[in-house]
Amino acid sequence: MTQDQVLQIFRDSGALLEGHFVLRSGLHSRQFFQCALALQQMPAVEKLGAALAAKLKPLGAVTVVAPAMGGLVIGQEVARQLGVRFIFVEKEEGKLVLRRGFKIAPGEKILIVEDVVTKGGRVQETLDIVRAHGGNIVGIAMVVDRSNGVVPGQFGVPTVSLIALQVETFDPNNLPPDLQKIPAVKPGS
Numbered sequence: 001m002t003q004d005q006v007l008q009i010f011r012d013s014g015a016l017l018e019g020h021f022v023l024r025s026g027l028h029s030r031q032f033f034q035c036a037l038a039l040q041q042m043p044a045v046e047k048l049g050a051a052l053a054a055k056l057k058p059l060g061a062v063t064v065v066a067p068a069m070g071g072l073v074i075g076q077e078v079a080r081q082l083g084v085r086f087i088f089v090e091k092e093e094g095k096l097v098l099r100r101g102f103k104i105a106p107g108e109k110i111l112i113v114e115d116v117v118t119k120g121g122r123v124q125e126t127l128d129i130v131r132a133h134g135g136n137i138v139g140i141a142m143v144v145d146r147s148n149g150v151v152p153g154q155f156g157v158p159t160v161s162l163i164a165l166q167v168e169t170f171d172p173n174n175l176p177p178d179l180q181k182i183p184a185v186k187p188g189s
Helices: 003-013 042-059 072-082 121-132
Strands: 016-022 028-033 063-067 085-092 095-098 109-117 136-145 159-164
Touching (some): 003 016, 042 136, 063 121, 072 109, 109 121
Parallel strands (some): 063 085
8 A cells, every 4th residue: 555545545534634733742733644534434444454464464463552542443453454462551540551451471572553653652651561561562553654754763663654754743832823823723633
């Protein structure tokens, strides 16, 4: 699946938004990928999941872990496509944790799958949780890498995406004039 084909899924579903957005990272942007809109249609989920799974299969993972909420749908589909177990981490008192009786065996080969990554904070939290439970991270995958090239090298494991975009982000205290004139929206992720 090409980057243009992936972008077309986002365009067709209305998931590629234009305006003034506050990202989960706290940065502001003119574009927002509302993956939930793209991932509400199972044929799109299946295509995106298959494309990620094809890139990840050689890594030999036995479990996919996704951070809730954003990574749940695509993480589960990647696990389904690979024929492996799927678990997730979720927020408890403002911090991601492994709950619901999910266990990670020492040395278990784990993939982390997320929908959109800007700074990689939730991926890092998930990585820390997996390692604290003795898991072996064999790779990280995301549908959209909007880190401007920063994320792929920051985790020390193979990292893949379906889209790697150069998207401008801005510190909230240093917005360009056009964004200063538009109310900021935090659409959720």
